[in-house]
Amino acid sequence: xxxxxxxxxxxxxxxxxxxxxxxxxxxxxxxxxxxxxxxxxxxxxxxxxxxxxxxxxxxxxxxxxxxxxxxxxxxxxxxxxxxxxxxxxxxxxxxxxxxxxxxxxxxxxxxxxxxxxxxxxxxxxxxxxxxxxxxxxxxxxxxxxxxxxxxxxxxxxxxxxxxxxxxxxxxxxxxxxxxxxxxxxxxxxxxxxxxxxxxxxxxxxxxxxxxxxxxxxxxxxxxxxxxxxxxxxxxxxxxxxxx
Amino acid sequence: xxxxxxxxxxxxxxxxxxxxxxxxxxxxxxxxxxxxxxxxxxxxxxxxxxxxxxxxxxxxxxxxxxxxxxxxxxxxxxxxxxxxxxxxxxxxxxxxxxxxxxxxxxxxxxxxxxxxxxxxxxxxxxxxxxxxxxxxxxxxxxxxxxxxxxxxxxxxxxxxxxxxxxxxxxxxxxxxxxxxxxxxxxxxxxxxxxxxxxxxxxxxxxxxxxxxxxxxxxxxxxxxxxxxxxxxxxxxxxxxxxxxxxxxxxxxxxxxxxxxxxxxxxxxxxxxxxxxxxxxxxxxxxxxxxxxxxxxxxxxxxxxxxxxxxxxxxxxxxxxxxxxxxxxxxxxxxxxxxxxxxxxxxxxxxxxxxxxxxxxxxxxxxxxxxxxxxxxxxxxxxxxxxxxxxxxxxxxxxxxxxxxxxxxxxxxxxxxxxxxxxxxxxxxxxxxxxxxxxxxxxxxxxxxxxxxxxxxxxxxxxxxxxxxxxxxxxxxxxxxxxxxxxxxxxxxxxxxxxxxxxxxxxxxxxxxxxxxxxxxxxxxxxxxxxxxxxxxxxxxxxxxxxxxxxxxxxxxxxxxxxxxxxxxxxxxxxxxxxxxxxxxxxxxxxxxxxxxxxxxxxxxxxxxxxxxxxxxxxxxxxxxxxxxxxx
Numbered sequence: 001x002x003x004x005x006x007x008x009x010x011x012x013x014x015x016x017x018x019x020x021x022x023x024x025x026x027x028x029x030x031x032x033x034x035x036x037x038x039x040x041x042x043x044x045x046x047x048x049x050x051x052x053x054x055x056x057x058x059x060x061x062x063x064x065x066x067x068x069x070x071x072x073x074x075x076x077x078x079x080x081x082x083x084x085x086x087x088x089x090x091x092x093x094x095x096x097x098x099x100x101x102x103x104x105x106x107x108x109x110x111x112x113x114x115x116x117x118x119x120x121x122x123x124x125x126x127x128x129x130x131x132x133x134x135x136x137x138x139x140x141x142x143x144x145x146x147x148x149x150x151x152x153x154x155x156x157x158x159x160x161x162x163x164x165x166x167x168x169x170x171x172x173x174x175x176x177x178x179x180x181x182x183x184x185x186x187x188x189x190x191x192x193x194x195x196x197x198x199x200x201x202x203x204x205x206x207x208x209x210x211x212x213x214x215x216x217x218x219x220x221x222x223x224x225x226x227x228x229x230x231x232x233x234x235x236x237x238x239x240x241x242x243x
Numbered sequence: 244x245x246x247x248x249x250x251x252x253x254x255x256x257x258x259x260x261x262x263x264x265x266x267x268x269x270x271x272x273x274x275x276x277x278x279x280x281x282x283x284x285x286x287x288x289x290x291x292x293x294x295x296x297x298x299x300x301x302x303x304x305x306x307x308x309x310x311x312x313x314x315x316x317x318x319x320x321x322x323x324x325x326x327x328x329x330x331x332x333x334x335x336x337x338x339x340x341x342x343x344x345x346x347x348x349x350x351x352x353x354x355x356x357x358x359x360x361x362x363x364x365x366x367x368x369x370x371x372x373x374x375x376x377x378x379x380x381x382x383x384x385x386x387x388x389x390x391x392x393x394x395x396x397x398x399x400x401x402x403x404x405x406x407x408x409x410x411x412x413x414x415x416x417x418x419x420x421x422x423x424x425x426x427x428x429x430x431x432x433x434x435x436x437x438x439x440x441x442x443x444x445x446x447x448x449x450x451x452x453x454x455x456x457x458x459x460x461x462x463x464x465x466x467x468x469x470x471x472x473x474x475x476x477x478x479x480x481x482x483x484x485x486x487x488x489x490x491x492x493x494x495x496x497x498x499x500x501x502x503x504x505x506x507x508x509x510x511x512x513x514x515x516x517x518x519x520x521x522x523x524x525x526x527x528x529x530x531x532x533x534x535x536x537x538x539x540x541x542x543x544x545x546x547x548x549x550x551x552x553x554x555x556x557x558x559x560x561x562x563x564x565x566x567x568x569x570x571x572x573x574x575x576x577x578x579x580x581x582x583x584x585x586x587x588x589x590x591x592x593x594x595x596x597x598x599x600x601x602x603x604x605x606x607x608x609x610x611x612x613x614x615x616x617x618x619x620x621x622x623x624x625x626x627x628x629x630x631x632x633x634x635x636x637x638x639x640x641x642x643x644x645x646x647x648x649x650x651x652x653x654x655x656x657x658x659x660x661x662x663x664x665x666x667x668x669x670x671x672x673x674x675x676x677x678x679x680x681x682x683x684x685x686x687x688x689x690x691x692x693x694x695x696x697x698x699x700x701x702x703x704x705x706x707x708x709x710x711x712x713x714x715x716x717x718x719x720x721x722x723x724x725x726x727x728x729x730x731x732x733x734x735x736x737x738x739x740x741x742x743x744x745x746x747x748x749x750x751x752x753x754x755x756x757x758x759x760x761x762x763x764x765x766x767x768x769x770x771x772x773x774x775x776x777x778x779x780x781x782x783x784x785x786x787x788x789x790x791x792x793x794x795x796x797x798x799x800x801x802x803x804x805x806x807x808x809x810x811x812x813x814x815x816x817x818x819x820x821x822x823x824x825x826x827x828x829x830x831x832x833x834x835x836x837x838x839x840x841x842x843x844x845x846x847x848x849x850x851x852x853x854x855x856x857x858x859x860x861x862x863x864x865x866x867x868x869x870x871x872x873x874x
Contacts (some may be wrong), residue, residue, distance in 0.1 A: 011503065012265065012267035013267075015255065015261040015262045016262060016264065016505050017506075019507075020262070020506050020507070021508070023505075023511075024505050025555070026559070027269075027503060027556065027557030027558065027559075028557060030553075030557035030558075030559065030588070031554065031555070031557040035591075036588075038589050044589050046589075055279070057255075057256055057261075083555070087267075087268065087269035087503070087505070088267045088268075088269070088271070089267065089505055151471075163756070169786075210253075237834050237861070
């Protein structure tokens with residue numbers, strides 16, 4: 001039996017590395033007495049695979065994990081047991097059975113949505129919006145990696161195609177920035193670096209970002225994006241502008 | 244009230260391992276601050292990853308928090324980057340659960356695991372805004388206490404501590420906190436510091452250092468430790484403070500749902516304490532003396548506790564901890580049943596502290612069915628003569644046979660622990676370390692050849708420097724000087740030519756500091772303050788150790804650290820810890836010292852009759868789970 005988990009990495013777990021998360025998840029599943037399937041070899045590991053590693057310092061509202069079990073169990077009971085076993089850093093949102101031989105999560109996911117806040121003290125909402133429009137109107141956007149002394153120089157990369165959508169809204173003293181970015185095996189942008197590029201091209205100050213959250217991971221097909229869950233993917237569906 | 248966890252938030256992206264400072268782990272207990280009478284902050288004077296691997300923390304967390312009137316939270320030494328942030332932004336040291344500053348608690352308690360953590364204690368008090376010296380604290384300041392193995396001679400820390408707990412903390416701490424709670428409840432939440440200290444000193448196992456006056460003679464030698472009159476009474480403090488101990492480990496508080504950290508800590512596993520105490524009687528070993536008598540948990544209790552730990556933690560390894568795990572009278576049955584119960588779930592069992600005998604190999608073979616990692620033994624000394632002096636009841640032939648069975652069973656790596664600088668040691672004994680390693684390599688490699696296995700046995704010899712400790716038969720003798728230690732290590736380095744043996748040794752300088760503080764008196768407090776002011780922190784972390792800063796601290800206090808480490812006490816001398824009674828008869832220690840000088844061993848009292856150490860009293864204090872049979 002194979003299951004897919006949709007879960008949240010909460011504020012408490014913001015600073016967990018991917019390795020910490022994997023260890024924490026394994027312990028959670030063990031506490032829930034999930035009959036984990038293990039890899040062969042000298043050092044057997046549970047067969048589980050994450051959709052995508054989440055950077056340290058970022059929370060995740062809709063993260064995904066596939067887990068292989070060594071025997072069939074009741075789905076409802078399993079969901080309840082795992083939900084109860086979750087530590088404060090994690091929260092189970094949904095669990096469903098998936099086919100044994102389906103595509104892996106990392107092969108399916110091709111969009112990621114992020115949200116973060118910047119202080120509205122020094123920059124004006126309209127300036128930011130205008131700057132973003134100007135930047136995204138350009139045909140090309142070049143990412144210039146930072147040159148670190150002693151490290152190999154990474155060539156600049158054209159990344160305009162990786163940015164799908166950016167919205168700005170006001171929330172009290174904060175600007176809420178939401179962005180949808182393309183994610184695939186060859187290219188992936190971090191929301192902080194997109195923000196830095198927008199500020200540079202758009203001519204506004206790159207105010208410090210806080211509360212960075214990956215709000216969702218999506219499969220984009222025929223202009224529609226949905227989460228990799230069968231059950232309620234219609235609810236999770238969202239329109240993506242062609243950008 | 245301030246939640247300082249929110250205040251550090253803006254800086255967390257720039258410091259290493261922020262999760263250290265945030266709490267929120269599985270099984271964390273956050274009690275209602277206003278619903279209890281006494282709030283305790285447990286302070287571990289090292290980083291989170293070290294402190295969270297400490298079983299004592301988990302036991303006390305359970306023992307205190309299960310008491311309705313009490314609350315315990317945790318704090319750890321902030322790493323240097325975090326300390327810089329805290330000092331720059333005036334953020335005080337805080338508890339991980341509620342984020343409150345040290346001074347908001349009724350009591351802060353440090354665990355004294357080793358001498359090299361002392362500067363961290365001063366730093367943590369300073370970061371908490373607590374006056375370093377107990378005599379400078381007012382009624383508004385938090386009460387500062389300490390416990391743990393180094394409490395058996397915490398005299399160098401005495402001026403900083405309001406009270407010291409001698410003996411087993413799960414028994415002492417809740418009692419002490421209850422007294423603080425009752426004291427404050429009577430006074431609308433206020434503390435009358437001197438009265439409270441008197442109330443604490445009346446409890447068994449609680450030592451209030453300010454109630455004792457050390458007297459030194461003209462040459463600076465200690466001649467007496469005088470108990471003083473306790474404030475508010477006409478009574479003097481007790482002349483001797485007796486450690487508190489549990490009768491039965493089966494009845495003892497057990498943390499069935501310990502905290503499970505998110506980040507990787509030093510020991511990421513379930514810890515099941517199978518027995519406490521050890522009666523093998525190695526003469527250098529402080530733990531073997533101060534944790535007497537041996538008390539084993541029954542197999543039934545242990546199996547139940549193991550399954551609770553598994554259910555509540557989700558760890559994939561369980562460690563059966565004690566001072567000498569293969570000595571548990573039901574160890575075979577326990578290991579076998581655990582392996583059976585955990586089979587199929589990929590939970591491994593580990594057994595630290597194995598004695599060098601065939602039985603240990605059998606046990607290890609049972610738990611490491613697939614992957615044979617290294618095997619570790621501690622012969623401690625290189626020659627039979629010196630092993631008899633220290634009462635390490637392991638013969639060379641037994642060790643070689645053990646190696647033989649280990650290699651037969653599939654192992655190909657062995658780690659051996661030794662010490663240099665043991666009493667009566669000569670260069671022949673030092674040479675014996677190299678000679679023994681060579682014999683082990685030859686015997687092991689020969690077995691591998693006979694079994695047609697490729698390669699040779701690899702031996703790692705790890706050599707540390709003997710540090711004389713309080714409450715042991717070797718407490719009177721001084722430590723080897725730096726010069727002698729260096730000569731011994733240099734000799735071994737050039738003597739060990741065999742490439743199958745790798746040689747590791749400890750820095751003699753830190754060993755000297757350990758010796759100074761392990762047998763030191765209150766006059767060393769000055770040195771600690773100066774070392775702290777000179778920037779000493781995390782002295783057990785090689786890359787953080789500041790040798791020059793320590794040297795200057797001793798010089799500024801006009802003390803000679805080499806002379807203090809090498810100091811010999813007369814057998815009749817008053818020792819800085821003479822008023823601390825760990826149940827061991829001083830005459831037993833003297834007898835053991837005399838036997839050591841005669842190279843005569845004292846067999847384990849479990850199998851060969853009482854050695855009259857004094858700990859048991861009229862009835863035997865030994866609690867065994869099964870039948871005592873020497874392996």
